[in-house]
Amino acid sequence: MTATETSVSSRRIEWQLAEVRDVVIETPRVKSLLLRPAGWPGHLPGQHVDIRLTAGDGYQAQRSYSIASPPEDELLALTVERVKDGEVAPYLLDELRAGDQLELRGPIGGYFVWTGAMFSPLCLIAGGAGVTPLMAMLRHRDRSSGRAPAVLMYSARSLEDVIYRDEIDAMARRDNSLRVVHALTREQPKGWMGHRGRIDKTLLAANCFPPSQNPAIYVCGPTAFVESVSGLLVELQFDPLNIKTERPDIGLAKIRCEACDCVSSVGSLALYAAPMGAVLHCADCESVLMRAVDTPHGLWLEMAGARCLKF
Numbered sequence: 001m002t003a004t005e006t007s008v009s010s011r012r013i014e015w016q017l018a019e020v021r022d023v024v025i026e027t028p029r030v031k032s033l034l035l036r037p038a039g040w041p042g043h044l045p046g047q048h049v050d051i052r053l054t055a056g057d058g059y060q061a062q063r064s065y066s067i068a069s070p071p072e073d074e075l076l077a078l079t080v081e082r083v084k085d086g087e088v089a090p091y092l093l094d095e096l097r098a099g100d101q102l103e104l105r106g107p108i109g110g111y112f113v114w115t116g117a118m119f120s121p122l123c124l125i126a127g128g129a130g131v132t133p134l135m136a137m138l139r140h141r142d143r144s145s146g147r148a149p150a151v152l153m154y155s156a157r158s159l160e161d162v163i164y165r166d167e168i169d170a171m172a173r174r175d176n177s178l179r180v181v182h183a184l185t186r187e188q189p190k191g192w193m194g195h196r197g198r199i200d201k202t203l204l205a206a207n208c209f210p211p212s213q214n215p216a217i218y219v220c221g222p223t224a225f226v227e228s229v230s231g232l233l234v235e236l237q238f239d240p241l242n243i244k245t246e247r248p249d250i251g252l253a254k255i256r257c258e259a260c261d262c263v264s265s266v267g268s269l270a271l272y273a274a275p276m277g278a279v280l281h282c283a284d285c286e287s288v289l290m291r292a293v294d295t296p297h298g299l300w301l302e303m304a305g306a307r308c309l310k311f
């Protein structure tokens with residue numbers, strides 16, 4: 001067992017109850033839940049939690065949600081978007097009320113995180129509700145001294161769909177080291193002077209800090225968005241090692257643990273760097289589900305810890 005695995009296996013994340021303190025309407029399709037967990041160990045901007053719902057007959061459904069609040073805030077904010085025919089999101093959006101309790105565990109994830117301690121310029125690129133973990137980074141940066149210069153490029157269908165719009169605009173107004181670029185893909189208000197359509201190569205080249213400044217780049221949104229943006233960034237000569245991506249919809253792929261039979265969303269699992277590759281652990285029992293090993297003869301994927309993978 002490597003040093004990385006030893007430290008990981010001693011870090012089991014327990015389920016706990018959180019009280020819903022408030023529900024905030026952000027846009028017609030999105031609400032934020034403000035939660036007070038029973039015991040919160042603190043988190044880093046970019047991490048997420050798992051939410052577990054249990055029906056009267058014992059049926060359970062579990063989903064991941066990025067933390068939108070910065071570590072400094074007293075309450076934990078999760079921002080939930082409505083998806084068509086969803087199982088968990090409609091309950092969180094339509095049924096939950098202040099005073100209710102919710103089962104959650106976290107914080108989870110050590111890869112897609114940003115701490116104010118990194119001083120390279122910060123490039124945040126969001127598609128739709130993918131802005132959530134990036135908002136935790138922006139809010140944390142806003143509360144820090146000695147801020148790294150930052151740009152947020154945010155693609156939304158329309159101005160009405162821009163989550164946290166007033167707060168983001170207010171941050172940019174009082175901080176001239178933060179630039180916000182909106183790209184509205186479907187509908188633009190009359191007289192809109194900003195970008196129309198998707199985030200493209202020209203917009204990225206014009207607004208990201210140049211590759212020579214080694215910006216830390218975080219891209220979050222639907223898979224097609226993330227793949228398009230990260231491909232364009234590589235074409236623009238940004239170092240792929242400086243580009244971190246998160247795709248909330250990749251959670252649709254499920255993996256069953258050979259050791260404990262627990263089923264998890266692949267996207268919700270923590271990926272740990274190990275010598276020569278990476279290791280994916282079961283969030284429930286911490287067994288190794290998959291190992292990716294980079295050898296001189298090619299990339300090997302070892303999946304002995306997984307009973308099955310469903311897309």
Ligand SMILES: Cc1cc2nc3c(=O)[nH]c(=O)nc-3n(C[C@H](O)[C@H](O)[C@H](O)COP(=O)(O)OP(=O)(O)OC[C@H]3O[C@@H](n4cnc5c(N)ncnc54)[C@H](O)[C@@H]3O)c2cc1C
Pocket residue numbers: 048063064065066067078079080081082083084085086087088089090129132133247248249250251252265266267268
């Ligand atoms: C690390 C991580 C962080 C996440 N953070 C957030 C967050 O901050 N806010 C948030 O709203 N969601 C987030 N998600 C997605 C979330 O976990 C759920 O997948 C989502 O709320 C839908 O769950 P559901 O049970 O309602 O839908 P399901 O019953 O699982 O699916 C219903 C339908 O919706 C589609 N669908 C499911 N999820 C998505 C999606 N993300 N995008 C597009 N279509 C989808 C399915 O294909 C299906 O047709 C995150 C996922 C991961 C892995």
